[in-house]
Amino acid sequence: MCAGVASAAAAVGAGELAAAVLHPSASPLLSVGSLVIDLTPGFLKAAVIAAFGTGDKGFLIAVLLVLLAVLGAAAGLAELRRPPAGRVLVVLLAVVAGGAAVTRQGAAVVDVAPSLVDLAVGVLVLAALVRRIRPAGAAGGGPSRRSVVVGTAAAAGAGLLAGWAATAASAGSRRVAAAIARVRLPAPERPAPPLPAGVSFGVPGVAPFITPTSDFYRIDISLAPPQLDPAAWELEVTGEVERPFRIRYPELLAMGLTESRTTLMCVSNEVGGDLIGTATWLGAPIRDLLARARPRAGADMVLSTGADGFSASTPLEVLTDGRNAVLAVGMNGGVLPDLHGFPVRMVVPGLYGYVSATKWLQRLEVTRFSAATAYWTTRGYSARGPVKLSSRIDVPGGSVAPGVVTVAGVAWAQHTGVERVQLRIDDGPWRDCELAAEASIDVWRQWRYRWTATRGTHVLRVRATDRTGLVQTARVADVAPDGATGLHTVQVRVG
Secondary structure: OHHHHHHHHHHHHHHHHHHHHHOHHHOHHHHHHHHHHHHOOHHHHHHHHHHHHHHHHHHHHHHHHHHHHHHHHHHHHHHHHOOOHHHHHHHHHHHHHHHHHHHOOOOOHHHHHHHHHHHHHHHHHHHHHHHHHHHHHHHOOOOOHHHHHHHHHHHHHHHHHHHHHHHHHHHHHHHHHHHHHHOOOOOOOEOOOOOOOOOOOOOOOOOOOOOOHHHOOOOOOOOOOOOOOOOOOEEEEEEOEOOOEEEEHHHHHOOOOEEEEEEEEOOOOOOOOOOEEEEEEEEEEHHHHHHHHOEOOOOOEEEEEEOOOOEEEEEHHHHHOOOOOEEEEEEOOEEOOHHHOOOOEEEOOOEOHHHOOOOOEEEEEEEOOOOOOOOOHHHOOOOOOEOOOEEEEEEOOEEEOOEEEEEEEEEEOOOOOEEEEEEEEOOOOEEEOEEOOOOOOOOOEEEEEEEEEOOEEEEEEEEEEEOOOOEOOOOOEOOOOOOOEOOOEEEEEEO
16 A cells, blocks of 8 residues: 555655646546546535635645545555556546546646546555565565665655655746736826715724735636636637637737726625635736627627636626626736736626636637537526625624624625625614615625624614615525525524
């Protein structure tokens, strides 16, 4: 078993190092991880995201490392008892890794090379270690010094495996970081209006009005962000249009950029969840590119595709109705980070990210809902994903002292606007809360209520009402197929 684990560690470690030198995106470990993500049923993905949030990718890598160790141990036992069965298993694993690498979006034939390194090192190391162990096993008398060394090497190799994988990912990240550092974004032709006074109450524990870039949630289908060179990047606008065209990064920057604030959220955000954030985005209006392409009559959807293989189905009317739907190149005053879609991503107010927020964007295809489906719609989610009216309690949590307590949080009714927020304490009446100033109908709004808390355990519930008079529903629904519903409820102990 130790020999198998050691050979697996050596093989995958060598493959990751080869990927770091040749092409980080061809990492066998990350390629298999991305394949697993693609093959995982939608309901299971939603469950993992609900359980681990933005730590879902770390969880998957940990699972893959454990699985590799188990398969390595199995290969070692098979090779010891029925050679060359163990080496055959190593070959099969390398074939899976190579297939995953060359079939991903934007892959080249050369991307199979790191998996070939996996195969060669795995077969050679496994055969060599088993040859050394077998004589000791035949003689009886327990493990030899050699087998102890093998076990130690296996443990050390397994520990180094994660470091090698990180090396493969960070090599590409350094190149992208250098490319980002060279980008000089133009000043917006249409800057965002100044924030009105009072958009934030400044209540400790409440999410800041603008989410810092480092804290902005990241949910996508890629274990590591695609490594895109802005000098080589281009966007294809095609499909049911009169004038298909391609546009390069410098041309996009020269279009006349607009700056806007938009709250984005993942469809996997549970009621009261934190897969939501607000940022200031700099980008080119999507409606300008579509006007240039001239969509044909009957088209009703734009299928966007990213370099990671993700696709989203966005209603054409939403991209042309005047809202600040942009191809973003900047975020919170800086260049768009690689983790959030560098060099270009979509930002569309009013829609969940699974139908609008394509990162590492490469293609916009004007088409019809009846003719095309996107990544998540093929996995059981709704083809259209308008954001649902919702609200959240950020504070208090746990225990508080008796007396006046500030209950506060955020609410959103994207592209409609929040008109009212109400709080219910235990089985009492719904009480109106104080609303912070509104920056726009496309961002969340803070609220607060000063509660005279009495001793005991209390249940707090919150609901919002939008500008059309729609009241947030209390009906509980799961995130699938088009977003969770229900009232955020917290229990607070006063004493």
